[in-house]
Amino acid sequence: MVMTTREELESVCKRRGFIWQSSEIYGGEAGFYDYGHLGARLKDSWEEQWKDFFLSLDQNYHLVYTPNILPYRVLESSGHVEHFSDVLIKCNRCGNSFRGDHLVEDVTGESAEWMGKDEIKNKVEELNISCPDCKGDLGDAEDFNMMFEVDIGPKGERKGFLRPETAQGTYMNFPREYRALRRNMPFGLATVGPAFRNEISPRQGVYRMREFQQAELQIFFIPSIHDALFEERLEEVAYTEIPVMRTGDDMKKMISVDEIKDLPAYYIYHLSKIYEFYKDIMEIEGDIRLRELSSEERAFYNKIHFDVEINMKSLGGWKEVAGLHYRSDHDLSQHQEGSNKKMSVPADGERKVPHVIELSFGVDRNIWALLDLGYRTGDRDWLTIPDKLAPYQVAVFPLVRKDGLLEKSEEVFNKLNTKFRTFWDVSGSIGKRYARQDEIGTPYCVTVDYDTMEEDSVTIREIKTTEQIRVSITQLEEILQKLTEKEKLFDDYMG
Ligand code: ATP
DSSP, rough: OOOOOOOHHHHHHHHSSSETTTGGGGGTTOOOOOHHHHHHHHHHHHHHHHHHHHHTTOEEEOOOOSSSEEHHHHHHTTTTTHHHHEEEEEEETTTTTTEHHHHHHHHHHHHOTTTOHHHHHHHHHHHHOOOOOTTOOEEEEEEEEEEEEEEETTTTTTEEEEOOOSSHHHHHHHHHHHHHTTOOSSEEEEEEEEOOOOOOOOOSSSOOOEEEEEEEEEOOOOEEHHHHOOOOOOHTTTEEEEEEEEEOSSEEEEEEEEGGGTTTTTHHHHHHHHHHHIIISSOOOOOEEEEEEETTTTTOHHHOEEEEEEEEEEEEEEEEEEEEETTEEEEEEHHHHOOOOOOEEEEEEEEOOOOOEEEEHHHHHHHHHHHHHHHHHHOOOEOOTTTOOSSSSSSEESSSSSTTTHHHHHHHHHHHHSSOOOOEEESSSSHHHHHHHHHHTEEEEEEEHHHHHHHSSSEEEEETTOEEEEEEHHHHHHHOOOOTTTTSSSSGGGO
16 A cells, blocks of 8 residues: 555655655754655665766766856846746735645646736636635735845845756856867756755645755757757667657557657657656656646747656645756857857858757655655555665664674675665564665665574565575675666576
8 A cells, every 4th residue: 555645655754764844943944855864865876877877878968067056147048037937826814825826726627837927816816716724815916036046245246046947057068068078969968956946835845845956967959960860869769658648638648659750859769768767767657657738838948848747646646757848949049148158059051059958857856756656554564666776775684693693794784785775783673674674665685594604695585575585695796786786586586
């Protein structure tokens, strides 16, 4: 049985050491979260796997790091100063703030993200929506810019903002990296780091944070030249079926890439690879869909936009965790105009501003999805999580703490700990120790018992089935390697 409410899952995450509200001892601050000792390991391994997977798609995709604070001019050029706002509505009675589109969506069940403040105001009146907290009358609708403004310099001489997305840093680095990469295109710049949005009402746990982590990859290319290259790469994904929901469809369908051939090759290729990441690395297959956004739903500069949505019980259904945006030459053109620096490159006998396709992932939402889909209760409480992502991959126990078993288990632990994220637990009954690892998602438990002392073998217990196998210590590392790398199944080792 999976956990069904956010409160239930939040409470488990808190107790076990995954995630909880920040500044907890002072009562907490909405929209800010801490990762505890297990959450931090999970988040780190997710980010490592993300980088490994997406950077290996092309040897010209690279990682960069850029600052969290951006000068005013950058975000003015990008359009964020003018447009990065949500519609805010306050309650006249209790004073609580709400996102206008969410108030409308809660009543109609349909996306209202595209609506401007006048449309929202009219809808709120038409539908007679009152304050969800106290049923009081709602006030006027106003645009609220979600960026956190900061003063740069000791006297606040210059204005800046905490970056609302990681992307602007990579766009600005386009001309420098174009030269550093010896004018080889297409190229991609990825970055993983924090983004900040002063969300109006962050009430959905880590789903809507004010400081969150993004993992983004921007690929710079010239469609007329590079489409042929991506067309060739479609062969790589030709055999994949992907769960797609096109605009106008009311449910997802598993389709082959041939069935979305109306989209450009660079888009289909990256959409398929994103699904592969979810299927192979996050091991999510059924509860995922790639949903196309209609022209009303997507930003005007996103010419094609699919969101990755995961069906999360704790959040009441399908929720966005990532997106694939074809942004045309919008971003580089804006920065060319704002900075007066050339962003164009020689192409087709003239100069052209490169286009961008952007893969944008919210790290925290993906971590939450793993926990939501993975936590089970029933006969035992356990977390099923892919071996490569688990906070600990292996736990080592002595059956008892005497007769040399403790020392032997420490020896085994020291050996495994250099290769795997390993935990050594010597306290409590063996049943309790298995239960503790089940609760935190450790896929394999290795036990040192009396037979170990006789014949140098140990048992490995698998979390999913709770089955055990006995293997010799000399083979232990190799077997665990094969299991965690998914080269072998646990079943393959069963007698
Ligand atoms: P939403 O519609 O939910 O506000 P968005 O479409 O504005 O999100 P993007 O600007 O496309 O989000 O950001 C890319 C990714 O960053 C999202 O897919 C999501 O995973 C993550 N993200 C965005 N806002 C938040 C937030 N407030 N808290 C946590 N993650 C977020």
